[in-house]
Amino acid sequence: MRVALGAVSLSAPLTGIGQYTRHLAQELAALGAAPHCFLGAHWAEVVTADAPGAGPTNAPPGAVPLSVWRTTARHLLSGSWLARVASRTMRARRFRIGLPHDAALYHETNFLPFGDVGLPTVLTAHDVSWLRYPETHPAARVSLLRRHFPRALRHADRVIVVSDFVRTELLDLCEVDPGKIRVVHNGVSPAFLPRSPEALRAVLARHGLLANRYLLALGTIEPRKRLSTALRAHQQLPVALRRQVPLVLAGIKGWLTSELEREMAQAVARGEVRVLGYVPDADLPFLVAGACAMVYPSIYEGFGLPPLESMACGVPAICSNRSAIPEVVADGGILLDPDDIDGFSDAMLRACEDAPWRAAIGERALRRAQYFSWQRCARETLDVYRELVGSPAHGAAVEGL
Known part of the structure; x- marks a missing residue:
């Protein structure tokens, strides 16, 4: 059994959400819970630790490079409403086609899950800056999130937030059950250290x-x-x-x-x-x-x-x-x-x-x-997975998690 991880943010250049997704996937794999990653163009088995920003491996032969898909998506997001809908519909279709049959749950790391896929769902909410400061975001992004994020919160079984501050913001600005929110802080790569x-x-x-x-x-x-x-x-x-x-x-x-x-x-x-x-x-x-x-x-x-x-x-x-x-x-x-x-x-x-x-x-x-590490982030995220799949609503705990 395996976690299906929404990992569209994994392409160079990585932003903060991409860093979160990459390190989480790597550390989950190190804990023996390697996720199956959806990249937008295809699914992949593992995220390489030796090529940061390169993204997951095991892409199918002939797969379009992820950077091309991300560039195309950005172009579409700047275009018409119909183009944005078409882009997301295309990705949702690829997600459903490739969804592993043995997936125990679905974790979307970037705000908007690809609909109800019949699995226990975990959603990571990194902030709600687009609600608090909409003028600092492109109008298309604000419109997309305002339209779809409330439904994503309602349908998620657990909502991971990266700070106590985000938990407070969600409760203040959104309609969400506080009982399904879990705070899991981000980490920092061991590559960041003092140097002569x-x-x-x-x-x-x-x-x-x-x-x-x-x-x-x-x-x-x-x-x-x-x-x-x-x-x-x-x-x-x-x-x-x-x-x-x-x-x-x-x-x-x-x-x-x-x-x-x-x-x-x-x-x-x-x-x-x-x-x-x-x-x-x-x-x-x-x-x-x-x-x-x-x-x-x-x-x-x-x-x-x-x-x-x-x-x-x-x-x-x-x-x-x-x-x-x-x-x-x-x-x-x-x-x-x-x-x-x-x-x-x-x-x-x-x-x-x-x-x-x-x-x-x-x-x-x-x-x-020293308080923060990606290993700790992954362990606490794995605890959320275990809590969810072991809850009465979703049956017994899944072996391997």
Whole structure:
């Protein structure tokens, strides 16, 4: 018996949900509960641990690469309502055709299950930012989720949320039975760890960077991340320091970015801001470990992986004090109002110039980061599976889970 795992988010470049899905699948496999993953174009047996972002293996001969399917889906989502419906209908059909006959349950990791498939269903809800801040999302996404997410919540047998904050948000903004919500925190990859300048040199050189000589803002470039605060705070630093310690933006270009791009154009031209775009998974732990600090003024996160990755590297995380971020960071970082440009600038200046302060914050960060692991996430998720399939409504516990 096996878990059918909705894993459409597994394609490069991986976003936060893709990272969650990949690590969960890998750690479930390590626990002897390897899921069967639905990728949108086909089903696959296992997620490789040695090729992050490459996605699952065992694709059928002639299968269309997942990156092509994701590009096509994004194009369709930007098109007509009919095209969006057709895209999802096509995926739902492929899901049903390939659904393993021995699946014990279905776990959808990305908000919207592919309908009622006759199995106990687990749904992961990562946040409800599209309800709380709809103006920070593309209109098509907001429309899709408003239309389908309430039904998904009603029909799910268990709803996993990645923080206590998301649990509170669901109960506040959605109609959901609190008895079926389970909190399972995300983890952090062991690849994120402190590294010496010598260990960092080669990778950072590929990106034109030096260890402890840049400030890092990591994540998809989109309005909710409030990167304007990071930019304006950095511009308040002394001119010489701005040039010596640039603000580095690393992450794929998202949506509604034109205003930010206009605002930072001159700083980019002066070399005070660097825009790296997508950074390969293999390089990312080095990029994080080499920063003076992580700057993360996001106004809304269901969890907040980048601050945790920074903390696991012993790098100070200068973060927003809103949403789930304080729950994750606790005393392991610096928490500020995301609109407090002066506060962010002061913390950035200290991270650049005060090495003992940076080291002390880094020690606290390392202690806090030890609480989170993908192994723990997988074990607690497996407990949810066992609870569900062993409940009276779904018969006896399934052997192998």
